[in-house]
Amino acid sequence: MLLDDVTTALATTTAQHSTEFSRFVRDHEDAALRRDGGPEHLTASCFVLSPDLRQVLLCLHRKGRFWVQFGGHLEREDRTLAEAARREAREESGIADLELLRDELVDLDRHDLHGGFSCAAHWDVGFVAIADPATATTVSDESDDVRWFAVDALPDGTASGLRRRLASVLASVPHRD
Template sequence: MIVDNVLTSLEALPVSQTRESYLSFVATGGAAALQRDGGPEHVTASCFAFSPDFDRVLLCFHRKGGFWVQFGGHIESHDTSIASAAIREAREESGITELSLLSGSIADLDRHNLQSGFSCTAHWDVGFVAIAATDAQVAVSDESEDVRWFPCQALPTTVPPGLRERLDKVLDVIPTLVR
């Protein structure tokens, strides 16, 4: 059951207030905490896609949000793990089928409130890291207006609040994911 996978993946993280909040939210909500229609707040899966040298990040311009952001979205009934949901979302939204997870370990946790235009009020986002060749052919999905590579140290100005800090933390955690 994917709820068990999410709980196990979260338990593998170092103890922190954020980790404990996620564990409580998922344990209390059960399967509904992972479903788009399970309530106004639910867990989502995302994926930071990097170049092999980790100098560039692939972002999509999110149509509803109106900003550049990592790939991600809702967990689907056929997803077998939170990591598989993240890579599925990244492949769907980037068009890059050769995109591969660096690790099955969680790299980022970020609960964020959503603005009007979304049917839910908050996402409890669980982020992973993937690698793609910068010359891979990208394709824009229905949820996005564009997909583009950016230098990690020169993100566009239209990113959601906190994305720069999240990206920096993910880059810092990468060496621990490949042990």
């Protein structure tokens, strides 16, 4: 079921790199979805933005020691990529009722991992959620901090490519007032 959803989501997205992601999933099938399926696999993430799109909620990743959007490995109980991204964002932000803006992926990014990671690379699929910055957040055991930042004033120590990815995500979201 999840493999079918992944295949459909990748076939219908306009996000850059969809051909490479589709090829990776086609070549590795279900193993592409599982952290125990090999050193490279899909992950699902969620960019949490303020309603006016001027702020982004980030976590300080404990292993990576960088600020990044919420996300992580797909779990066996996840039925869709969107469900996995929403679950990860809820777990890592503490916002229990967080909902995705839409169930369409808006960002694809393959990145190599180093340091304390057991994986060699993540093929990350990104979604968007909207939350009020006044909403209470909590820090999960995977992070050292969770904080809102202006999208044009991100902190030092962001994950490699985060600024580029965030700019692309913002361009894909209809402006809201």
